Amino acid sequence: MYQRKAIHPLSQLMSPLTPATIDTLWDIFVAVGEQWSLTDEVTSYRLRFETFLENRIAISPVYRGYYVDGAVFVTDLVAELGRLPAYNRLFKQKPRVAPSGIPATRLEAAQRYLANEFIVLRLALGGFKSFGSINYRGYFGGANIEGEPTPYRERGK
Amino acid sequence: MKVGTVIIGSGVAATAVAQTLLKADSQASVLILEAGVRVKTKDYGLWEHYLLTRQAPYEQYTDLPYTTRDIKGENKIAGAADVTLNGARVFAYGGSTLHWGGWSFRLKPEDFYLKTNTGNGIDWPFDYDDLERFYCDAESHLAISGDSADPLLPRSRAYPFRKFPFTAMDGVIADAMEQANILYSHMPIARRGVPVHSSPAAPAQPGASTEPSRHAPCQTTGTCKYCPFGARYAACNYLDDLTEWNEWPGLSVRLGAVVDRIIIDRKRKVKGVTFWDRETGDLHDVEADRIIVAAGAIESAKLLLRSISTDWPSGLGNGYDLVGRYLVTHPYFIFETKFPANPKRLQAEMDFPTLVSRHFDSRAEQERGKFLLVAPPDAISFNLAEALQKGHSRQKVEELLVGDANRVRLHGMIEVFGQAGNRVKNILNDYNRIGLPMTQVEYTRDDRAFEERMAEVQSKVVPIFAAMGANLTEKPTISWRADHAASVCRMSKKETEGVVDADLRVHGIDNLYVISNAVFPNIGAVNPTLTLTALALRLGEHLSSGGGA
Numbered sequence: 001m002y003q004r005k006a007i008h009p010l011s012q013l014m015s016p017l018t019p020a021t022i023d024t025l026w027d028i029f030v031a032v033g034e035q036w037s038l039t040d041e042v043t044s045y046r047l048r049f050e051t052f053l054e055n056r057i058a059i060s061p062v063y064r065g066y067y068v069d070g071a072v073f074v075t076d077l078v079a080e081l082g083r084l085p086a087y088n089r090l091f092k093q094k095p096r097v098a099p100s101g102i103p104a105t106r107l108e109a110a111q112r113y114l115a116n117e118f119i120v121l122r123l124a125l126g127g128f129k130s131f132g133s134i135n136y137r138g139y140f141g142g143a144n145i146e147g148e149p150t151p152y153r154e155r156g157k
Numbered sequence: 158m159k160v161g162t163v164i165i166g167s168g169v170a171a172t173a174v175a176q177t178l179l180k181a182d183s184q185a186s187v188l189i190l191e192a193g194v195r196v197k198t199k200d201y202g203l204w205e206h207y208l209l210t211r212q213a214p215y216e217q218y219t220d221l222p223y224t225t226r227d228i229k230g231e232n233k234i235a236g237a238a239d240v241t242l243n244g245a246r247v248f249a250y251g252g253s254t255l256h257w258g259g260w261s262f263r264l265k266p267e268d269f270y271l272k273t274n275t276g277n278g279i280d281w282p283f284d285y286d287d288l289e290r291f292y293c294d295a296e297s298h299l300a301i302s303g304d305s306a307d308p309l310l311p312r313s314r315a316y317p318f319r320k321f322p323f324t325a326m327d328g329v330i331a332d333a334m335e336q337a338n339i340l341y342s343h344m345p346i347a348r349r350g351v352p353v354h355s356s357p358a359a360p361a362q363p364g365a366s367t368e369p370s371r372h373a374p375c376q377t378t379g380t381c382k383y384c385p386f387g388a389r390y391a392a393c394n395y396l397d398d399l400t401e402w403n404e405w406p407g408l409s410v411r412l413g414a415v416v417d418r419i420i421i422d423r424k425r426k427v428k429g430v431t432f433w434d435r436e437t438g439d440l441h442d443v444e445a446d447r448i449i450v451a452a453g454a455i456e457s458a459k460l461l462l463r464s465i466s467t468d469w470p471s472g473l474g475n476g477y478d479l480v481g482r483y484l485v486t487h488p489y490f491i492f493e494t495k496f497p498a499n500p501k502r503l504q505a506e507m508d509f510p511t512l513v514s515r516h517f518d519s520r521a522e523q524e525r526g527k528f529l530l531v532a533p534p535d536a537i538s539f540n541l542a543e544a545l546q547k548g549h550s551r552q553k554v555e556e557l558l559v560g561d562a563n564r565v566r567l568h569g570m571i572e573v574f575g576q577a578g579n580r581v582k583n584i585l586n587d588y589n590r591i592g593l594p595m596t597q598v599e600y601t602r603d604d605r606a607f608e609e610r611m612a613e614v615q616s617k618v619v620p621i622f623a624a625m626g627a628n629l630t631e632k633p634t635i636s637w638r639a640d641h642a643a644s645v646c647r648m649s650k651k652e653t654e655g656v657v658d659a660d661l662r663v664h665g666i667d668n669l670y671v672i673s674n675a676v677f678p679n680i681g682a683v684n685p686t687l688t689l690t691a692l693a694l695r696l697g698e699h700l701s702s703g704g705g706a
Contacts (some may be wrong), residue, residue, distance in 0.1 A: 006200045006214075035552045055202035094548035116546045117209050123542055124208060131558060132502035132542055137379035138208045141506075144302065144321050144375065145351050151377045152506040155328030 010061040017057075017067055022050060024071035028114055031087045032122040040126035052121055066113040073106045078110075090115050160188045161407070162700075163430055163445040165416050165460065166452035167191035168252025169686060170672040172399070173298055174390040174449055177697025179405045186407035188443060189396070190414040190432055192452075192591050193249035195217055198394060199387045207383040214383070215256060217432070218249040218590065220596075231589045234581070236600040238637065240486060242279045245639040246453055250412055251393030253453065253640075254686075256382060259347030259389050259509065261301045262683035263292050263310055267520045271679045277574045278483075282650045282659035288691055289313060291365055291698075295690035296345075299390045300372070303345035305362060308315055309515060314364025318374075320584075326503045327512040330532040330567065333624035334514060339617075341514040341607040344531070345687075348375035348388040348509065371398060379534075381508040414441075415592040419448060419473060419669065421462035427464075427473070427669045435592055447668045451693070454675040455596055458645040459583045460547025461656070461663070461671070463594065465661040474646070474656050474663035481582055483575030483644045484600060485680060488566070490611065490633040492618055496537055496565035497626040502558055505535040517617060518682040527682035528571040528614055532623075538564040565627055567618060571610070572682045574642050576601070584680050598639075611635070641685055646675035661696050670705070672696050 017025075029049055030042050056063040077086040090110060103109035124138025134153055135141035141151035150157075162178060164171045167189050178185050196215045197203055203214050203692045220242040221231040247255045266285040293314040298305070303316035319326050320343040323331055334341045351374045355361035372394065373386035387394045401410055413435035420442065422428035429444040450457045458481040462472035472480050514530040522528065539562075544554045556562070579602075584595040611633065622629035649655025652664035655674050663669040672693050673686045699705060 119545045133506050135390040135506035141377035153325035155323035
């Protein structure tokens with residue numbers, strides 16, 4: 001009974017994201033690594049990324065809207081500005097104080113519910129390793145087993 | 158309806174007692190009544206949500222903040238000082254083990270002699286040596302990873318799982334403590350490990366876990382407040398095991414059952430409880446041969462207080478007006494200052510501490526209030542995700558990581574002593590969202606004396622910061638949140654000094670027991686859960702061996 005998946009009743013009624021939407025969202029996720037020169041191998045994350053999208057919608061149905069509109073918004077932004085400038089705007093042009101409450105613009109919605117969340121996921125899946133540590137919040141570092149390497153940086157090593 | 162034992166509450170105390178009773182008698186009839194509902198554990202989507210937002214699914218089942226001018230909250234603070242209930246406890250299946258940190262300390266021998274050593278409070282009716290074997294059992298029940306070679310306390314069995322080595326970040330603090338001549342140890346933590354292989358040629362240490370478990374070992378995910386694997390002990394997972402994996406037909410758990418009062422038969426005997434069903438609103442009576450109140454410190458005292466009769470006009474066991482009194486908790490302090498530089502690129506890799514210092518949790522400090530120091534998992538403040546989310550460039554992120562922009566922190570808890578005037582009561586005409594009467598907290602403290610004590614604490618931690626090249630001048634932030642609320646039904650030899658006896662039986666009543674932090678005469682400087690578990694296992698053994706009703 002514990003293992004039953006948490007699903008919002010409205011989410012059960014929704015159709016799945018289209019492959020085109022998922023591909024656009026995946027490109028945003030890939031771009032996280034490009035923006036910060038992460039050295040992890042992103043292609044291995046595809047399945048977990050798609051599961052992540054499903055889980056977010058399952059818990060909060062409004063996420064389907066964020067994903068569908070965010071993909072359209074980013075596609076248009078890339079068409080207008082080109083890929084690199086578009087992702088610079090999405091990832092780097094942030095207000096000094098992080099906004100809260102209802103998003104005021106489509107850009108803000110995409111930054112908060114796509115870009116920022118994809119950053120957390122990307123770091124947790126392995127992107128953090130570019131910054132010197134071997135474990136990180138959300139990463140499955142492994143167990144503490146006698147005779148095997150400690151799953152985090154250890155004192156004096 | 159008639160059962161052998163009713164247990165009120167479904168946290169660690171209830172679980173440990175129930176398991177002990179049922180292991181001794183597989184046909185025992187045990188009914189667990191829990192006011193709260195089930196929270197999904199080990200759900201991957203909820204875990205991802207926690208990863209992104211730090212919002213765990215059980216947070217909605219804690220007390221609301223106190224009412225203010227603009228906000229209708231819950232409970233009431235009636236004393237001069239604010240002891241915060243919001244966030245301190247969880248009303249749900251599994252109780253506060255849903256949110257606990259898992260720090261699992263034994264009390265020290267001197268803690269059992271507070272009155273003898275300091276003149277404060279009362280002594281425990283037994284001592285460390287009497288409780289030691291139950292501490293070992295409790296460490297097994299909670300699946301503790303710890304340092305079995307730690308000379309700090311005498312122990313007869315090894316921890317079930319090996320200690321977690323110090324993190325690189327904690328190494329900085331360990332080095333500083335060594336320079337300051339302050340002792341430190343590995344944090345004993347309720348994170349299941351991997352059983353060791355035992356063979357005739359190389360037998361495992363007594364106590365070390367050699368058996369596989371249905372519960373997964375810790376995978377160091379850094380998300381302990383909502384473990385995706387259930388590696389951190391949560392009583393609900395264990396209660397599910399008790400009901401689903403054993404041939405114990407007499408065990409049942411009823412959720413959403415809000416116990417209104419204990420039904421009193423005569424002066425020395427109780428005969429059942431009245432509870433109401435949260436879904437239907439219907440009242441039900443359950444008769445029982447024995448009642449065990451395991452509803453957390455505050456709710457346990459409140460239930461006794463609102464269970465009245467002509468023999469007990471001010472509440473069960475309250476003939477000497479002691480129920481609800483002597484409330485204590487741990488003030489939790491955080492010292493923090495600028496960290497000069499971080500060339501080792503240290504950042505949080507875990508979500509639980511690996512280093513603790515009980516140097517000042519000592520007999521020498523007992524009279525003034527012992528204290529504990531902990532290196533938090535984010536001792537150095539750099540937050541990688543935040544840096545990226547702010548839109549900083551890679552170069553800027555590197556500067557933030559290694560430069561002088563970070564803070565360094567040391568956490569701790571300090572012992573304060575119970576006062577008769579510090580108490581909890583029911584607000585009988587006002588109910589919280591769970592359906593329980595709201596709580597009135599009356600708490601007064603000597604702010605000047607406490608500030609003087611904290612200045613002494615600060616003088617003792619300044620050398621640690623200095624050894625790290627950090628200059629600590631700021632006062633600590635201090636939380637008086639009631640996570641470790643205790644002593645409101647304290648244990649005593651004499652009924653004039655406390656509410657329950659050494660066997661946790663309410664003085665003057667033959668078949669009523671309390672097992673929660675409420676029964677601690679004092680809580681020393683450490684988290685109480687391991688000691689609570691040891692007491693629960695001891696109670697279970699006492700009852701199973703024919704002691705008591």
